[in-house]
Amino acid sequence: MSDSQALQAAVANPAFPAIPQPEVRAAAAPKDFVIDAMRGFAALLVAYFHSRQVFWVGMEQFHRTVGRSFDLSTIAGYLTLPIAWGSAGVPIFFVISGYCIHRNAAMRLAANPQYRLDARNFWARRFARIYPVLLAALLLTLALDTISLHLPPVSHKIREIGLVPFLVNLFSLQGVASHTYGSNGALWTLSVEVQFYAVYPLLFAARRRFGMNAVLAAVAVVNVASAFLLERHDVQFFTSYWLSWTIGAYIAHTRTKTTADSRKSLLWYAAAAVLTALGCVAFHFGQYGAFQLWALGFACYLYKALDGSGRPNLAARVLGRFGDFSYSLYVIHLPILVCLASLLFRSTLQLSIWPSFGFTLVATAVAYVFYRLVELPAMQWSASIKPRGVPPRHSA
Secondary structure (H helix, E strand, C coil), X not given: XXXXXXXXXXXXXXXXXXXCCCCCXXXXXXXXXXXXXXXXXXXXXXXXXXXXXXXXXXXXXXXHHHCCCCCHHHHHHHHCHHHHHHHHHXXXXXXXXXXXXXXXHHHHHHHCCCCCCCHHHHHHHHHXXXXXHHHHHHHHHHHHHHHXXXXXXXXXXXXXXXXXXXXXXXXXXXXXXECCCCCCHHHHHHHHHHHHHHHHHHHHHHHHHHCHHHHHHHHHXXXXXXXXXXXXXXXXXXXXXXXXXXXXXHHHHHHCCCCCCHHHHHHXXXXXXHHHHHXXXXXXXXXXXXXXXXXXXXXXXXXXXXXXXXXXXXXXXXXXXXXXXXXXHHHHHHHHHHHHHHXXXXXXXXXXXXXXXXHHHHHHHHHHHHHHHHHHHHHHHHHHCCXXXXXXXXXX
């Protein structure tokens, strides 16, 4: 396990006692590779989805201009067609988040039915894990957007960068009290995530009292009601996406109860494919419905993928490396892309698809540096926060 993977385990596990040394590396469990690989896939998918929007003219204009030309640039442009559904990375994050947050608590509860979550410790760890990175991302957005705003015509992706929207985003109220900060439109999902964390101790208490099946059913009802009462009026609150997150938690719960059954794998993967395809169809009628179907599809995939054993393939290992810094990539890629488009093209959309590839790599490289400078220290801080009653660990 790499130092970052182990730190992630430390943040998620309230009883994890120590920070591993960077040179320690061993084989990670297959399920950890699945999670890290899917984090990396989702982050890269969303980042390139936004890069394609920021730099490229779009498929319709592209087709009208180049027609049926068969040069390499044209073929590359047409091959990006599936990225039109790139926002599918968001429900993937929600399902993974629910699984990872609940996994350790579910294991402890299965081993000891009297186990109680230390809510204060949980919130403190989540705060230390999330907020240093968020604050740094907001400050970086401010710096980059200030440059972009001095290069007219100003990109339509840049919203207000004043104090009020800064505080709204810092307190994770974007989507309820105001818009996302500046060009960083991806931050709408972070507010939803923080709200998930805020109510997780309540969900855990309900699971102990009523069982996970009842909790999932209740959340489904809340999710549907919220979709009609809030989401349709463009109010983005966690209740409208709670089901996808709770399904991830439900998978963590079921993994403590069941064992692998390879005979049913094909059915689960088929269900994942069908639900994902239905989500792509639903996307043409509205993003919200597509999100729900994509979340269900990915949940089916995740449930069976966690049965995997043996050494992960090369693709999973590569994606897992990106998964290590997926949070950093997610929270800073958009202002980087918007600033590059402003500096180099004055926000003019390009007919060539190549800039969208190249500048995704630039944003990814910057995100890795950001991860090393900001996110890793935040992970170490989070891992150092011990539950009440656990003595500090002393080095030998």
